[in-house]
Amino acid sequence: MPPKLTCTCRQKKEARVHVIYTGGTIGMMRDDAGVLAPMPNELPKRLREYPTCHDCKYQPTYFEDEEPPLVVPPVEGAPYRVLYDIVEYTPLLDSSSMGMDDWRRIACDVGENYYRYDGFVILHGTDTLAYTASALAFMLENLGKPVVVTGAQIPIFETRTDGRDNFLGSLLVAGNYNIPEVLVFFGNKILRGCRTTKISSESFHAFDSPNQSPLGETGINIEINSRQIFRPCNLAEFSVHDRLEPNVSLLRFYPGITPQIVRGVVSEPMRGVVLQTFGAGNVPTQSEELLDELRSAVDRGVLIINITQCGNGMVAPIYETGKVLTEMGVVPGYDMTQEAALTKLAYVLAKDDWDICNKRKVMTLSIRGELTTNKVAKINDIDLVEGVARTLHLSTAKEREQMCRTFFPALVATAVLEGDVQKLSDLREYGADLTATNSDGRTALHLASYAGRLKICCTLLAHGCPVAARDRFNRTALHEAVDTDNHLIIQLLRQNGAELRDPPEVQAEVLRALAERQACKRLESFRLAGANLTLADRTGRTPLHYACQLGHIEVVEYLLPYYPSRYIKDELGMTPMDYAKAANKDYIVTLLRARDKADRSDRCLCGD
Numbered sequence: 099m100p101p102k103l104t105c106t107c108r109q110k111k112e113a114r115v116h117v118i119y120t121g122g123t124i125g126m127m128r129d130d131a132g133v134l135a136p137m138p139n140e141l142p143k144r145l146r147e148y149p150t151c152h153d154c155k156y157q158p159t160y161f162e163d164e165e166p167p168l169v170v171p172p173v174e175g176a177p178y179r180v181l182y183d184i185v186e187y188t189p190l191l192d193s194s195s196m197g198m199d200d201w202r203r204i205a206c207d208v209g210e211n212y213y214r215y216d217g218f219v220i221l222h223g224t225d226t227l228a229y230t231a232s233a234l235a236f237m238l239e240n241l242g243k244p245v246v247v248t249g250a251q252i253p254i255f256e257t258r259t260d261g262r263d264n265f266l267g268s269l270l271v272a273g274n275y276n277i278p279e280v281l282v283f284f285g286n287k288i289l290r291g292c293r294t295t296k297i298s299s300e301s302f303h304a305f306d307s308p309n310q311s312p313l314g315e316t317g318i319n320i321e322i323n324s325r326q327i328f329r330p331c332n333l334a335e336f337s338v339h340d341r342l343e344p345n346v347s348l349l350r351f352y353p354g355i356t357p358q359i360v361r362g363v364v365s366e367p368m369r370g371v372v373l374q375t376f377g378a379g380n381v382p383t384q385s386e387e388l389l390d391e392l393r394s395a396v397d398r399g400v401l402i403i404n405i406t407q408c409g410n411g412m413v414a415p416i417y418e419t420g421k422v423l424t425e426m427g428v429v430p431g432y433d434m435t436q437e438a439a440l441t442k443l444a445y446v447l448a449k450d451d452w453d454i455c456n457k458r459k460v461m462t463l464s465i466r467g468e469l470t471t472n473k474v475a476k477i478n479d480i481d482l483v484e485g486v487a488r489t490l491h492l493s494t495a496k497e498r499e500q501m502c503r504t505f506f507p508a509l510v511a512t513a514v515l516e517g518d519v520q521k522l523s524d525l526r527e528y529g530a531d532l533t534a535t536n537s538d539g540r541t542a543l544h545l546a547s548y549a550g551r552l553k554i555c556c557t558l559l560a561h562g563c564p565v566a567a568r569d570r571f572n573r574t575a576l577h578e579a580v581d582t583d584n585h586l587i588i589q590l591l592r593q594n595g596a597e598l599r600d601p602p603e604v605q606a607e608v609l610r611a612l613a614e615r616q617a618c619k620r621l622e623s624f625r626l627a628g629a630n631l632t633l634a635d636r637t638g639r640t641p642l643h644y645a646c647q648l649g650h651i652e653v654v655e656y657l658l659p660y661y662p663s664r665y666i667k668d669e670l671g672m673t674p675m676d677y678a679k680a681a682n683k684d685y686i687v688t689l690l691r692a693r694d695k696a697d698r699s700d701r702c703l704c705g706d
């Protein structure tokens with residue numbers, strides 16, 4: 099029999115928050131010498147006695163078999179009354195003593211209680227709080243509820259404590275806001291967990307997220323910047339990834355660092371290393387020995403990530419001293435904090451079903467909003483690709499490749515139609531195949547020729563897009579350029595070896611129709627594309643025969659220079675002149691005679 103609720107249902111607007119108390123200053127007490135140490139069983143007991151932390155008059159809804167929950171006193175503007183319970187860890191730890199096993203324990207406890215609560219608060223020491231918050235952000239996959247990590251600089255039992263505000267603020271955020279992220283609430287700021295770093299050992303504003311503005315702030319009101327929230331665009335079920343690779347390390351460069359020190363860090367059994375380099379990602383390049391240590395580690399399969407020592411900004415390949423790392427296969431970590439880079443590396447390396455290429459790739463992508471890459475900033479379409487990869491839960495290289503095969507042609511087509519050469523190059527760099535064909539067998543070059551995009555045609559040809567590719571209607575890019583009378587593109591394609599290659603009888607029919615329709619511009623397009631304007635149809639008649647018979651003066655004038663002989667006879671033995679005379683096209687007869695005269699005098703001048 100399920101346990102009974104003390105109220106028939108949750109009729110009241112209540113939210114349930116599960117608090118996990120791991121240790122840290124927030125719950126510590128001072129001994130006579132003023133030294134702080136954790137005190138087991140004190141925090142939950144005392145909180146019931148603090149009117150600011152527990153409203154003893156409120157009748158909460160809870161199951162008969164559980165302890166009555168604590169209740170946050172009413173807060174103006176908060177939609178829900180927050181009920182909370184606390185589980186206390188044994189032993190309570192100063193966060194300096196915490197490690198991967200503790201992150202795993204917290205993640206699993208969140209996992210086990212996930213569906214019973216609306217949100218979670220983790221009470222934690224401040225010293226390594228940013229590491230735990232970052233690790234949880236990666237380990238809690240497809241998180242759909244807030245998990246707020248907080249602590250204090252002064253214990254909650256003391257008069258000047260910051261712990262009470264941090265604790266209550268965290269409870270309110272966890273119970274009232276739909277923020278599906280691991281957050282850090284500290285000193286009135288709501289920060290993304292995997293962007294956070296500790297910046298002060300004394301200030302109440304002990305945390306900051308250097309490359310990302312806060313997700314919210316508390317003042318008179320709680321203000322949430324909803325645009326900043328990282329919302330997973332999928333409906334996948336929440337899960338805990340509880341494995342982490344322990345053999346990961348941080349290596350901070352400093353002037354004078356020796357190859358031996360580098361070797362000590364990157365050698366067996368190390369599987370991943372985060373380099374904290376100078377400025378925009380630079381290392382000393384004078385020592386080949388030092389670079390060789392890194393190079394051979396990468397070759398052995400050690401996943402090495404490059405982040406900056408600077409509090410602000412990101413690694414970017416703008417200096418020779420930084421480029422050397424990228425060239426040897428060190429992966430840029432952009433603007434990740436050291437906490438995010440290390441914990442992400444431990445998480446990614448423990449994904450046994452991902453191959454090394456995929457692991458390297460994921461390290462450069464934002465999977466929880468932990469980094470900004472200049473690539474993503476440069477081209478929004480790639481956000482789309484990443485978004486779709488996340489939505490579809492694509493994690494293996496093969497799955498991503500399949501998705502890209504579907505997506506890239508559409509993105510390439512957009513870049514082609516917009517004439518955006520930069521976007522096209524970005525897409526290519528990102529893995530798009532510019533020579534690919536769609537289901538109709540058409541290439542990007544077909545489209546660019548049709549759309550009249552000369553520069554795009556040049557780029558595509560330079561990247562090996564086949565000039566002679568025929569679609570399922572047997573048409574080439576040259577046909578597209580002819581059909582749109584784009585003479586510059588026709589010439590470009592011809593210079594690159596394009597040919598019409600249509601059967602002569604087909605070409606002759608087309609040219610006849612053009613002469614009849616007086617389409618001189620199109621005739622010129624065909625000529626530039628390599629067509630022979632004197633081609634005769636099945637009756638032996640050329641375009642000039644038809645133009646003369648119909649009296650199309652402009653067409654006759656256009657065609658004449660391309661006819662070395664105007665006395666071509668059709669199957670009836672008739673020349674163009676015969677047709678002009680028979681149809682009484684006197685002006686054309688005059689034109690043809692004038693042309694004969696001019697030819698004769700040309701021949702005399704040449705001495706023929």
Ligand SMILES: NC(=O)C[C@H](N)C(=O)O
Nearest residue numbers: 122123192193223224225
């Ligand atoms: N303010 C604190 O919580 C510092 C403490 N040493 C800890 O990290 O557990």
